[in-house]
Amino acid sequence: MVTKLLKNSVGRKLVMALTGFCMAGFVVVHLVGNTAIFLGPEAINLYAAKLKSLGPLIWVARGGLLAILAAHIFFGITLTLENNKAKPQNYAVKKRQATTLSSETMIYSGLLILAFVVYHLLHFTVRVTNPDISEAVDALGQHDVFFMVVSSFQMIAISCIYIAAMVVLFLHVRHGIHSLIQTFGLNDDKTIPLFKNASLGVAAVLALGFISIPLLIYLGIVKL
Numbered sequence: 001m002v003t004k005l006l007k008n009s010v011g012r013k014l015v016m017a018l019t020g021f022c023m024a025g026f027v028v029v030h031l032v033g034n035t036a037i038f039l040g041p042e043a044i045n046l047y048a049a050k051l052k053s054l055g056p057l058i059w060v061a062r063g064g065l066l067a068i069l070a071a072h073i074f075f076g077i078t079l080t081l082e083n084n085k086a087k088p089q090n091y092a093v094k095k096r097q098a099t100t101l102s103s104e105t106m107i108y109s110g111l112l113i114l115a116f117v118v119y120h121l122l123h124f125t126v127r128v129t130n131p132d133i134s135e136a137v138d139a140l141g142q143h144d145v146f147f148m149v150v151s152s153f154q155m156i157a158i159s160c161i162y163i164a165a166m167v168v169l170f171l172h173v174r175h176g177i178h179s180l181i182q183t184f185g186l187n188d189d190k191t192i193p194l195f196k197n198a199s200l201g202v203a204a205v206l207a208l209g210f211i212s213i214p215l216l217i218y219l220g221i222v223k224l
């Protein structure tokens with residue numbers, strides 16, 4: 001039954017929608033958690049320590065997230081290859097469908113976000129890109145996440161990488177939410193503009209929320 005479902009493109013779109021929804025959920029929770037940085041070192045360091053104290057549960061969550069990410073990438077690539085194959089080539093006059101920059105670049109924005117996530121994990125989770133500022137501990141003996149994040153975003157190159165990645169995330173999430181609504185058949189001709197604006201709004205809040213962290217640190221509003 002599952003293999004049958006995955007063999008047709010509707011089934012695969014459904015997997016894309018569900019896995020995309022789960023990852024968007026993670027990103028929202030991650031953003032809310034990260035805003036603890038605006039409350040100062042105690043708040044963000046305690047939040048990180050609490051997450052760490054979940055022990056094996058955190059590894060279960062990481063495994064689940066990795067499986068969801070792998071499925072999203074696999075079906076994203078195969079659906080794109082299929083769509084490209086099915087596209088009529090070499091028309092004398094190319095009739096453009098109602099597309100946006102986001103919808104035409106989903107595969108590229110997706111791969112760029114993947115590259116960002118790999119860098120981000122090496123930066124803040126494995127902590128190999130800037131080891132000099134990544135291993136400090138606070139007065140309570142907890143990992144000093146505040147020092148690591150603030151010291152990182154005081155460097156213009158790192159802030160720029162994160163801000164650029166969040167612009168790409170905005171493009172991907174905007175079209176992703178819109179596609180998800182269509183996949184589940186939640187829209188009709190009348191509600192298309194409404195859902196389009198709602199997708200844009202959610203993606204913008206998410207991206208601007210993340211951008212505010214490197215921006216406020218780089219501008220010196222959040223500092224050590």
Ligand code: HEM
Nearest residue numbers: 027030034048062117120124125145149162210211213214
């Ligand atoms: C300004 C933006 C961001 C900041 C400041 C930030 C901060 C952090 C920090 C400090 C950690 C390490 C937590 C710890 O081990 O103590 C982390 C982990 C992580 N972040 Fe972010 N993050 C940002 C954006 C994002 C985005 C946009 C994504 C996804 C697209 C993302 C995905 C992840 C993942 C998957 C982890 C690993 C979670 C784990 O430990 O299992 N982050 N982030």
